[in-house]
Amino acid sequence: MTTDRPLVLLVDDEADITANLAPLLTRSGFEVETAADGQEALDRIGAHPPDAIVMDVLMPRLDGREALRRLRRAGDWTPVVLLTRVGESSERAMALEEGADDYLNKPFDPHELIARVRAVLRRARPGQPPLSAAARLVTGPLSFERASRRVRLEQVELQLTPKAVTLLEYLMTHPDELISRERLLDAVWGWDYPTGTRTVDTRMAELRRALHDDPTHPTYIETVSGQGYRFIAPVRGG
């Protein structure tokens, strides 16, 4: 039976998680299939390709990271949201390097998961690698070389702090998506203390100065009052 509801494959070895998340995803407009480990996930993907995959990292038989690696090696670029361990910044960085489209730390807000799944589906370009896996991100005169961490504007290399570089990378890999300060703090700094959101504003100001981006008439980064930031320029991977 075909349907226009996107099919999400939910992979977690904890039955209570899949049992509770699956109906929620269904109510939110998705078709849902579940798998209990990486191997079962690969088998299901082979039999019935989903539109998006939500996958835990730590699982028996075949873990999420290895399953993702095999998927990407086979040229399958179905959007993947990895469910990572809290606080492990190295794990988060690795998740993106290995081709995940996004990640979420457990325990997460289930509605946040739905928002992320919708966002990766919106960003997905069928059959092509996601921006998070691109070696180079480009928008107009601004380019970002992922491996060397070099940012150039009009061919001139910008001098940015490592945090500002990571912040720009996160924004450019999530274009046109409203991102809260808390999420940026969690993704870029690895902590989410509410009083620390000011840190995000400080780095954002540094980034805007370097990009000559006027906050009142932004070309790149828009401030959404009381909610967060949005990278508004169209980004292509290379």
Add this chain to the structure above:
Amino acid sequence: MNRRDLALLIGLALTPLVIALLWGALAVAGFLPNPGLYMRGEASAFAFVAGVGLSLWLVSLVWLAWVGARRAHRAEAAAHKAGAADRRRFLERLDHELKNPLTAIRAGLANLPEPAQGPALVSVESQVRRISRLTTDLRKLAELESRPLEFGAVQIDELLETVVGAVRERPEFAERTVVVSVPQAPWPVPAVHGDFDLLLLATLNLLDNALKFTAPGARIEIRAREDGGAVIIEVADTGPGIPVDEQPHLWEELYRGAGARSIPGSGLGLALCRAIVDRHGGKLSVLSQVGKGTVFTLRLPATASP
């Protein structure tokens, strides 16, 4: 025992040898009025040998004491490190064991049909969020001890300006008098070699506490100054103060004093501040009097003075 104390003790221990040598030299050179009286052959030899013997004995005593102290210090450091590693492992396991049940509970709650939603459910949801946040914070606190820092020159005026800017919009801020002083004369307070974001977080936590624990009308002062090779940042308030018996426990994870229990918070803020200050090679201390107020003092090694 530090190296200076050790050098001083060895110097003292060698004094008998120096005196014996000096005495002998003076006698041989004929500076003593009646060398025969002070320096007969046997006596000089005896004084020399006795001096050498006494010095050697004293030197070995000092050396043994120093070796013992160093060994004790090393054992203490190793025990501390092992304790910290144990704690980190425990937090990792705790986090690992709690994250799946919490994820399942949150998904289950979000999944309940509308009629079941009500005040009781809202309360359950908020408590689950609280536990989620707590495990996350504990895990991150453990990570803070090992994560790489982004060191650079941190300008104190910029740091404190950002800190105050972060809370300026809060209603508590308007209800209290907040004064910031960073001396610029005769020269500005020197910069600190540190991670701006983490120092911001630590200072912000202290100011956040001052705002939370004082009553409207209180005065809060954030002061910076130079002291020798260090920069001191103080966050002082005219709040209720902290009883003396609670003060040593303030830095412990999840500790909440009697006066703090009714005020929302994780009980991790000061533990976090201390972890940050430790990673900068600094010191965090508190001085408080019940009924008068509290001052938290952050001492950080300064970069070279201007």
